[in-house]
Amino acid sequence: MTAAVMPLAAGELAAFGKDPWWIILIKAVAITVFLLVFTIFNVWFERRVVARMQHRVGPNVHGKFGLLQSLADGIKLSLKETIKPKGVDTILYVLAPIISAAMAFVAFSVIPLGPEVSIFGHRTPLQLTDLPVGVLFVLAAASLGIYGIVLGGWSSGSTYPLLGGLRSSAQMISYEVAMGLALVAVFLYSGSMSTSEIVGAQAGGSAVDIFGVTLQLPSWYGVVLLPSFLIYMIAMVGETNRAPFDLPEAEGELVAGFMTEYSSMKYLLFFLAEYVNMVTVSALATTMFLGGWRAPWPISLWAGANEGWWPLLWFLGKVLVFLFVFIWLRGTLPRMRYDQFMRLGWKILIPVALVWTVFVATARATLSAGYQRQFFFGIGAVVIVVLLLSFVYDAVAARREKAEEVEREEADQVEFDPFAGGYPVPPMPGQKVPGLEPAAVAVAAASAGAGSADSSGGAGAEGAGQQADSGEERGRG
Amino acid sequence: MSTVRVLFVLLGAVAVGSALLVVTTRQIVHAALWLVVTLGALAGCFLLLTAEFVAWVQVLIYVGAVVVLLLFALMLTRAPTRPDPAARTPNAWFAAVVAAAVAGVLVTTLVAGFSGAVIDLDRAEIGGARVTGGAVFSTWVLPFEVLSVLLLAALVGAIVLSRRDVPNRPRDAEAARDTEPARDADDRERSSS
Structure with missing residues (x-):
């Protein structure tokens, strides 16, 4: 609605907002169909890959290699009976899966899939639209998708969905912060927030001049801004609620999380949203860090690699690599505990992302202003200060540890009270229960007593007890 | 247009x-x-x-x-x-008056200014980001900084309120003293009945 009234920024964005309505319609329908078909493929892909990782075969009956299995599953799922539990908030109960799925699709509209191509004789970029702040649009759509999950959990009017919805809202908000901060470094480096311009900025590597030596930096931001890339990778798994971060639907704790009370078509929409979200965050990662639709190195030597419809293939290949990583993680890692997960997000990812962002901003500002010597001396000074501080910290920590050890030893001296606080309690680690011996020791003592008939059984038990004591001490040492 | x-x-x-x-x-x-x-x-x-x-x-x-x-x-x-009957308050009219007054002040300011x-x-x-950044960090930098300090104060306040391991908090000690006898009395009542 605004494209008609505002002149778009100069540069690459000038190519957008000029399409006739039928081109826009074709692009929108094509993206939707592509995402639907890709989801069907992804479900099959995931099942096959996980099966291979677990030494199974996986679905292989319907269609070639079982490719039609997920289509059959989808049809079966959508034809199932719709069950509406009592006491739900009807409007929100219906609206929640729709929000979830719609937002997953909307985010894809600013992802660049290729360069300018000709559709029925009309030159147009292979991207539905682009905004000067395109990446923010993707993040905003992703954050709106949270509503589907929160409201789905709440409107079911049931305990487990509510808990699952709460968990996932906390999880997605936390990891969205890390995700946004990881992307800030890309904005700073490329000087743009529009997806097509970021892809354009990764066309060629920049050269940096360090004390007279010219270094050729690689063109992909995934290499230049590696910390950002790693943080984004972790955050995108957390954001899509996938293993090892699939806490909202931890079946051992929460049945099926926020979708426990959903069935049939609505369940299908949640399912669809999860897979489309996976594709969307993978596509964003490709765009931001792996050069988007541009051909990777050996292929890029071919002159026609970045023209026409070929880039669509490179783009799909890169997205598939990310999807494989998603599946690989699911096949490899166990689910994290909730508190570990939150600690990782808030205490590791976000501080690291903040420090890295400050570093990139400083490097960008000082190097482009020509203060190279000052920049590297500054970096050196910071490194030295951090090293010194770490030595001080180590000394303090060693002293504290020693004090704690002394305290623990003192605590060990305390006599075991089997009825501490009025309740029967087990002994703390290191405490001994007087008059209680492990069964194995008693058996050994008995056999020792039987073996030497003339020696008294009491002496044998005593000896065994001493042995056990020394063994325990060795174990503690 | x-x-x-x-x-x-x-x-x-x-x-x-x-x-x-x-x-x-x-x-x-x-x-x-x-x-x-x-x-x-x-x-x-x-x-x-x-x-x-x-x-x-x-x-x-x-x-x-x-x-x-x-x-x-x-x-x-x-x-x-379900609809919550506790979501109503008898002070609604007072809140409405305050809201109207605030709206009046804001509208007057905007109309007078712009x-x-x-x-x-x-x-x-x-x-876009460039224009907005330029405006925020040059013309409107003072309100921006004041708001930042306000948000920082809110953040610190939230952390202080939520921490339970800070010793010497008179309010906690008082609260503990207030609830302890009550619970004792409760227990006694239950055991006697």
Whole structure:
């Protein structure tokens, strides 16, 4: 609605907002169909890959290699009976899966899939639209998708969905912060927030001049801004609620999380949203860090690699690599505990992302202003200060540890009270229960007593007890 | 030009209408959701004024994070799926008077300050990150810094309030002293009956 009234920024964005309505319609329908078909493929892909990782075969009956299995599953799922539990908030109960799925699709509209191509004789970029702040649009759509999950959990009017919805809202908000901060470094480096311009900025590597030596930096931001890339990778798994971060639907704790009370078509929409979200965050990662639709190195030597419809293939290949990583993680890692997960997000990812962002901003500002010597001396000074501080910290920590050890030893001296606080309690680690011996020791003592008939059984038990004591001490040492 | 104007008025009406629903609805979760509609309509208004960056940040922060946190807090405490009779207060008229007064002050300020300002949308620079950053960090840097300090104070306050391991807190000690005898009395009552 605004494209008609505002002149778009100069540069690459000038190519957008000029399409006739039928081109826009074709692009929108094509993206939707592509995402639907890709989801069907992804479900099959995931099942096959996980099966291979677990030494199974996986679905292989319907269609070639079982490719039609997920289509059959989808049809079966959508034809199932719709069950509406009592006491739900009807409007929100219906609206929640729709929000979830719609937002997953909307985010894809600013992802660049290729360069300018000709559709029925009309030159147009292979991207539905682009905004000067395109990446923010993707993040905003992703954050709106949270509503589907929160409201789905709440409107079911049931305990487990509510808990699952709460968990996932906390999880997605936390990891969205890390995700946004990881992307800030890309904005700073490329000087743009529009997806097509970021892809354009990764066309060629920049050269940096360090004390007279010219270094050729690689063109992909995934290499230049590696910390950002790693943080984004972790955050995108957390954001899509996938293993090892699939806490909202931890079946051992929460049945099926926020979708426990959903069935049939609505369940299908949640399912669809999860897979489309996976594709969307993978596509964003490709765009931001792996050069988007541009051909990777050996292929890029071919002159026609970045023209026409070929880039669509490179783009799909890169997205598939990310999807494989998603599946690989699911096949490899166990689910994290909730508190570990939150600690990782808030205490590791976000501080690291903040420090890295400050570093990139400083490097960008000082190097482009020509203060190279000052920049590297500054970096050196910071490194030295951090090293010194770490030595001080180590000394303090060693002293504290020693004090704690002394305290623990003192605590060990305390006599075991089997009825501490009025309740029967087990002994703390290191405490001994007087008059209680492990069964194995008693058996050994008995056999020792039987073996030497003339020696008294009491002496044998005593000896065994001493042995056990020394063994325990060795174990503690 | 007139299309933009009509859309702007419509979005404004949606914003005001849903804002009224926020304070009148009997369902507390629905109130939060009407707030989403209000904030979304505001984002639409920003978009129509070519402030793209502000619009999407509004969606990202207010709609996507602040209200989700609000819902989070509601659901952690109490959020029934039925209308809540406790959502009514006899002080509603007083709140309405205060709200009207605040709205009056804001409208007067805006009209006094910007009544003559006209944005030519055909020639206006799009409010991307560069323009917005330039405005915030040069012309409006003082309000920006003041707001930052305010938010920092709120953050520190929240942490101080939520920490339980700080010793020598007189209020906690008092609270403990107040509740202890009560619980004892309760226990005694239960054991005697």
